[in-house]
Amino acid sequence: MTAQILDGKATAAAIKTELAARVEALRARGIQPGLGTLLVGDDVGSQKYVAGKHRDCAQVGIASIQRELPGTASQEDIEAVVRELNEDPACTGYIVQLPLPRGIDTNRVLELMDPAKDADGLHPTNLGRLVLNERAPLPCTPNGIVELLRRHKVEIDGADVAVVGRGITVGRSIGLLLTRRSENATVTLCHTGTRDLGEHLRRADIVVAAAGAAHLVRPEHIKPGAAVLDVGVSRDPVTGKIAGDVHPDVAQVAGWLSPNPGGVGPMTRAMLLANVVEAAERAAGADRVG
Numbered sequence: 001m002t003a004q005i006l007d008g009k010a011t012a013a014a015i016k017t018e019l020a021a022r023v024e025a026l027r028a029r030g031i032q033p034g035l036g037t038l039l040v041g042d043d044v045g046s047q048k049y050v051a052g053k054h055r056d057c058a059q060v061g062i063a064s065i066q067r068e069l070p071g072t073a074s075q076e077d078i079e080a081v082v083r084e085l086n087e088d089p090a091c092t093g094y095i096v097q098l099p100l101p102r103g104i105d106t107n108r109v110l111e112l113m114d115p116a117k118d119a120d121g122l123h124p125t126n127l128g129r130l131v132l133n134e135r136a137p138l139p140c141t142p143n144g145i146v147e148l149l150r151r152h153k154v155e156i157d158g159a160d161v162a163v164v165g166r167g168i169t170v171g172r173s174i175g176l177l178l179t180r181r182s183e184n185a186t187v188t189l190c191h192t193g194t195r196d197l198g199e200h201l202r203r204a205d206i207v208v209a210a211a212g213a214a215h216l217v218r219p220e221h222i223k224p225g226a227a228v229l230d231v232g233v234s235r236d237p238v239t240g241k242i243a244g245d246v247h248p249d250v251a252q253v254a255g256w257l258s259p260n261p262g263g264v265g266p267m268t269r270a271m272l273l274a275n276v277v278e279a280a281e282r283a284a285g286a287d288r289v290g
């Protein structure tokens, strides 16, 4: 038996179709959602990601606002663009593409963003709201993972989840989503200081591998039938090829496996669009109340 595929590409396409209908409804009321991106420097990978986000926007009817600064931009230059995007009514949500160049205080830039326009769901205010169970844009990758599991009817309620990696964008925030009453999972956060990673992985019904360590999660770590999500991206030091955190042979043991690429990545992008649409809907609702 090989694992069933958690098909992020197809699921993201379905979500985009749903979002297109919501955008259409907003536009019928005279509201045009717009996603802004701020890209600093000329990293080819970052340029590619940002271009992909604008392509996604075009597909669902969201307008694009593209801002770019050279890699030599100062803290003040970057903050000036953030202030502009905060003020721009055409921009209903935006992201500052990470990483920012060396020497830039990233947290100071992110804190300057209007939390109501935070399409990544990673603004400190919004992470705080998540802790407090208040409505807020949700972090895109964790939200994409939950949505991918839901739409494949993988049982989350009561599941033991092992998360590998304590990065801000995935590891540290996904437990906040999965332990809400609506998801009801039990979550263990593993990291490089975890004494016996295998012990935690072997008891997990769901494994989220987000460490950025090539093929760290191996078939002998996986409980037969478990759902495994491969979030990591790293370069194999030997072959130079891009590798996920999950060894390919895990497919022989797992019940569900998200491919990489084609799994969590497209879901992250779909959830970014969802945050933009929701922010525009929220703003429209606030308008109505006056």
Ligand SMILES: Nc1nc(=O)c2c([nH]1)NC[C@@H]1CN(c3ccc(C(=O)N[C@@H](CCC(=O)O)C(=O)O)cc3)C=[N+]21
Pocket: 049, 052, 095, 096, 097, 098, 099, 120, 140, 260, 261, 262, 263, 264, 265, 266, 267, 268, 269
């Ligand atoms: N403010 C900010 N927000 C981000 O969300 C953010 C960021 N900065 N910096 C960089 C990382 C990386 N990231 C990816 C999202 C989707 C794919 C994705 O869809 N990948 C395709 C691969 C296809 C391709 O390479 O185009 C897949 O997994 O199938 C990849 C990478 C978001 N990031």
